[in-house]
Amino acid sequence: MSSSGRKKAHIPGNLAKYMFFKRCAELKADRTVEFFKIAGSLYNPSPNLAPKGEGDEISDGEDDLEFLDD
Numbered sequence: 001m002s003s004s005g006r007k008k009a010h011i012p013g014n015l016a017k018y019m020f021f022k023r024c025a026e027l028k029a030d031r032t033v034e035f036f037k038i039a040g041s042l043y044n045p046s047p048n049l050a051p052k053g054e055g056d057e058i059s060d061g062e063d064d065l066e067f068l069d070d
Helices: 008-027 031-042
Strands: none
Touching (some): 008 031
């Protein structure tokens, strides 16, 4: 039994973990390496790139500062 007990909400996660561990054992593969391979195939490492033409200028952010005199 898992550390979370038999909570119904944890069943999908526990099943996924069991299936992943079972597959790694059958393939005699390192779990960490396999996890990173799968995660790398699912997630794009740079989804927030600016479209061409936008953000090409270099700015240190000081142009937007406004100083108020006391």
